[in-house]
Amino acid sequence: MYGLVNQAIRDMVVERFGVETWGDICALTGADELFLTMGQYPDELTFSLIESLCKLQGCESDVVLQNFGEYWIDYVAKNYQELFAMAGGDFVTFVKNLNSLHTRVAQMMPELQAPGFSISDAQEGRFVLHYYSQRDGMQPMIIGLFRGLGRRFATAVSLTYLEGKTEGLDHDCFQVEYSRHEDD
Ligand code: HEM
Incomplete structure (x- = not known):
């Protein structure tokens, strides 16, 4: 890493x-x-x-990983401002651009073993997030990362783990629910 x-x-x-x-x-x-x-x-x-x-x-390590995920969002937003801004100005656009964001990161960090994300079952205010990783044990970080993105884009975001590597799948799935704060 x-x-x-x-x-x-x-x-x-x-x-x-x-x-x-x-x-x-x-x-x-x-x-x-x-x-x-x-x-x-x-x-x-x-x-x-x-x-x-x-x-x-x-x-628990889950709590530390969640907190670190949330911290990571502000950390990279501050240290890689331009890359971060290019990925989008609202929660859903940004999530859809996570793969292209890491593709750009890989141009300067060629040994990057980047995560992969995709979305399914999208409806108003909800979608299923698929998280692919060559590593095991990082999934609690996703909860914190998305909490951080929610904060950044004035959107209430909640994630529920559905199923994943623990159940024998090759990736982890989360139900994501979101709603933009009215007064922002
Ligand atoms: C400019 C912004 C970002 C930069 C520079 C960046 C960079 C990195 C780097 C260097 C790693 C370590 C991987 C390795 O060394 O092999 C990593 C991993 C990771 N990043 Fe990003 N990242 C950014 C934004 C994000 C965002 C916004 C998310 C999600 C909301 C995210 C999710 C992850 C996850 C989950 C991993 C763990 C890798 C794995 O699953 O194996 N990153 N990123």
């Missing part, structure tokens, strides 16, 4: 819990204090950063 992801985890921990907590996580995992954004690191390292944070906070 690109170091950008580990660096974002580090920044979230330092912002929310302080630099000492980050020091504790480095001690537990043997991770470096900082990461090269464009460097490649084993996926296991990223998962062990998450696990250590759970241990220190006494919470």
